[in-house]
Amino acid sequence: MTASDDRSYAGAGAAPTESRVLTLDGDDIHVCPDGPRDAPALLLIHGSASSTRSWTPMVPLLTPTHRVIRIDLLGHGRSAKPTGSSYAISDQARRTGAALDLIGVRRAVIVGHSSGGAVATALAEARPDLVTALALINTGPGLDALITQESAAPALAQWPPTDEQLHHMASAGFSPVGHRIPEELLEELLDDVRGMTYHSFTSTMLSTRAYLEQRALPDRLAVLGKPLLVLFGEDDRRWRSSSASDYLAVPGAVVELLPGLGHSPLLEDPPRTAAALLAFAATQAAR
Template sequence: MCARTAPHDAPALVLIHGSAASARSWDALVPMLTGSHRVIRIDLLGHGRSAKPDGPGYATSDQARRVGQALDLLGVKQAVIVGHSSGGVVATALAERRPELVTALVLINTGPSLDAFIEAGSAAVGLTQWPPADEQIRRFASTGFSRAGARIPQQLLDEMRAMTYHTLTATMQATTDYLKQQPLPERLAVLGKPLLVIFGEDDRRWRSSSAADYRVVPGARVELLPGLGHSPILEDPQRTAAPLLAFAEIHAAASTAR
């Protein structure tokens, strides 16, 4: 499922959410991006208003393939692709599968490899029921913010509860499997795509210092946002949008010039 805004002929900016989220996680950013871009938001399979089938199909490569198909249906020939958290893993897979479609990439708090994962802060859901109770979801979501005890938006509770146990575990396992195969910086270094990495410096899921690993990608820019955690798109949309928009405008213009 996808949602779009702004004129059809504006440069395309595609937003891909992370695990246990949906296209709604970008709500606060979208008004800051639509002035100069055709913003397209994707609900990955198993999330939001997309289907939630049992069985296979949640592999990262499959998610990337469906994003590409959605953009084909919308007539998008080139786009700047933005991914938050595991959405950045899907964005990377899309660039590998469809390099002609991807003008540039923006990864927001996307861990470069499993070595960067902060296991002690992973907040195991401890599921004893499905759908989970609010308190279970809050424990799961708490490390998505810069400080313990942060208020968890109601929409996050609703989005996770709308998933199934299978869709949640399958999508999280798919991200792990993809990172096991090869770290993202190694994958991106050979693609030659302009790259911006934005990282909340107080991320409690992935070591923010690991953002430096992306510097192996030629020309990569890394922006650390002090005081923000794993979800800067929710904690401070304006600070997150500023470098994203500047980068997207440069590379959208470069694409148009070609």
């Protein structure tokens, strides 16, 4: 495992950030640490077909009090997109834990958006020593909560997707009457999809499905004994927001529905999302 520095990367409207490329099992994994090195750590894990840039609006809201680490999972963003490596949720979690080890993070609150919440859960299963608590944002608890849609994956002959297909795919990620996403940031997020290979795109989708088929997230989390916050935009068009109540099976879980927001509260209303995360993180620091 090796690491290199690259401070040139930042998302739209973001301040310059430290950017590092770590070599794990022969594949490059891109991470962005921000904020004071001695502050409590927050690890932010993006969802499928996204990247570290999906968290860009949140970073300046979190770094005054926390060290914020973002990671591009294998197949996404600036990380490698190999055909011969595993995209299984357990392997994504293993690499994530190894990345934290390399940059010297020993304990962290793990935050996952959408399928990133599955990776966060798998990390807590594999590395309970590393995970202080978990916060899941619009992460469906099981496949029965999935809202049936047209296939999100264009046929192989159509890859990469057309601009029209991309905008159609992205539309379900936000409330139809919610907050406007800055156009520049939206285009960067669409570029993240354009930058994926068909193999990495479909493999990550199938891996999430397989992980949920094996066992629903509330069942996995209930036996871990980790504090849990669940945030869910009420207008989610990918997962039924009513399914958030399934997480109440986890002892002590806090579930908060966010009216007026869709599948991506971190982009639709960063201040409200950050406030909830910071309040939760503060309770963990006081434990």
